[in-house]
Amino acid sequence: MNNTATMKAAAAGAPAQESGEIRLVGITKQFGNSYAVRDINLTIPHGSYCCLLGPSGCGKTTILRMIAGHETPTSGEVWIGDQMVVGKPPVERGTAMMFQSYALFPHLSILDNVAFYLKMRGVGKEERRSRAEDMLRRVQLDHFKDRMPAQLSGGQQQRVALARSLITNPKVLLLDEPLSALDEFLRLRMRGELKSLQNELGITFVHVTHTQPEAIALADMVVVMDTGRIDQADTANMIFDKPETPYVARFMGGQNVLTGTVEKGAAGRLRLKTAAGTVIEAASGSAPEGSPLSISVRRDRIDLARKETLPAGAVNALAGRVVATEYQGSYVKVTIDIGSDLFVANVSDSAYFKDPADVGDHVVASWQAETVHLLRKVDSGETGASYLEGGH
Secondary structure (H helix, E strand, O other): OOOHHHHHHHHHOOOOHOOOOEEEEEEEEEOOOEEEEEEEEEOOOOOOEEEOOOOOOOOOHHHHHHHOOOOOOEEEEEOOOOOOOOOOOOHHOEEEEEEEOOOOOOOHHHHHHHHHHHHHHOOOOOHHHHHHHHHHHHOHHHHHHOOOOOOOOOOHHHHHHHHHHHOOOEEEEEEEEEOOOOOHHHHHHHHHHHHHHHHHHEEEEEEEOOOOOHHHHHHHEEEEEEEEEEEEEEEEHHHHHOOOOOOHHHOOOOOEEEEEEEOOOOOEEEEEOOOOOOOEEEOHHHHHHOOOEEEEEEEEOOOOOOOOOOOOOOOOOEEEEEEEEOOOOEEEEEEEEEOEEEEEEEEEHHHOOOOOOOOOOEEEOOOHHOOOOOOOOOOOOOOOOOOOOOOO
């Protein structure tokens, strides 16, 4: 990821002193007796697209505001490039922030909205209007320059807000849930436009979202947060396919989590048994015999068969009753009650409709040992909660 970011920066011609690398060192933000974030350490490489992902109240927007200078850390350091910026006003940080509400001025034309920050910095009228027109061309809205915000659609207003944020040539663009107000069709379109623009500019984007598909689609780096801490920071592929904790596996929505006690297995294989008696084998990995261990299995790698009970000596299989089915177009999400928990299989539409499993049917779910992924934490059953009620 660092190499990718470096190549982007070189392609954009960004000099070393204009680096948009962000380093958070021991960052804590406390409100009274509550912590919004606590002892956060994170490096976001220059030129990368980073998504801060998590449920409401996990601290992601607090981190964004501390990078921007709209909140001051209780303790710790924020570095942008080679500058420690705690105590510096937003205008001196080389950052720009695009707010969820867009915050366009209703009484100003689109051109004057985009030129506003240049006016505040004392740039002459002719120059700022010329630069604003150039920026509107970049977001394909120059033909609307004389319209008022109320005359534009939601997606067009978002692009105006984006142009206004970029007019000052920031090293870092901070985006606070920028797609949440858009309908699904427009959200998908704008997602592509954001990624394309970031690739073109080569600057660092830090994007706050609570939507997993959005983060996976956009980010070079995904930071999954829970209750004021970082649970995992990695590439989108690793976050989805190789989660480190039960929380990340569940939050990303693509994995089932099972917990058991390690038993002696065949050579080269790790075996464990759950409290419900399910025997699980992993193709690789090791753990002390008798120790608790949690594993995850991707939902789209589960096979379903309509059976009442497990065959004798079954490994990597469990029986249950279907309690819900959801058609998702290319697959059907089948939720199975296995007694102690719910287990989900995402079955391809072609496979499912050959022999549909309806609510109430008994099924056996099975998977290959090669699909079993070992987690570094044992599942506690907790799903995470807000440190600060109502925060993001």
